[in-house]
Amino acid sequence: MKEKVVHLHFKEPVEGSADLYFGSFKAIYDLYPSETIGITYKALVNAIHGRDCYENKKVKIRVSEYIRKPKTKAKDKPC
Numbered sequence: 667m668k669e670k671v672v673h674l675h676f677k678e679p680v681e682g683s684a685d686l687y688f689g690s691f692k693a694i695y696d697l698y699p700s701e702t703i704g705i706t707y708k709a710l711v712n713a714i715h716g717r718d719c720y721e722n723k724k725v726k727i728r729v730s731e732y733i734r735k736p737k738t739k740a741k742d743k744p745c
Contacts, residue, residue, distance in 0.1 A: 667733065667734045667735070667736050668731040668732070668733055668734075669689075669731065669732055669734060670689065670690075670729060670730075670731055671687055671688070671689065671729075671730055671731065671732050672687065672688040672689070672690065672691060672693070672694065672727060672728070672729055673685065673686075673687055673727065673728040673729075673730065674686045674687070674688060674694055674703075674725060674727055675725060675726040675727070675728075676724065676725055677723070677724060677725065677726070678724075680698070680702060691707060691710055691711060691714075691727075692707065694707075694727075695707045702724070703724065703725055704722045704723060704724035704725055705720075705722060710727070714727065714729065718730065
């Protein structure tokens with residue numbers, strides 16, 4: 667099972683963090699304002715369309731997939 671992951675790398679750490687991982691672009695903007703990221707949400711979506719990476723003076727953003735093991739049903743698990 668593959669799922670999208672968005673890797674946000676701050677070139678200079680913000681609040682002690684340099685690398686963060688999100689499930690969507692929108693989730694980034696729930697934590698950080700556009701000024702901190704260096705690009706608005708709408709501009710980022712347009713800039714990264716069809717690509718897997720975006721970079722500016724403040725951040726580098728990569729979109730990738732991670733692979734998860736499929737969930738098993740509760741009845742299949744031993745007690």
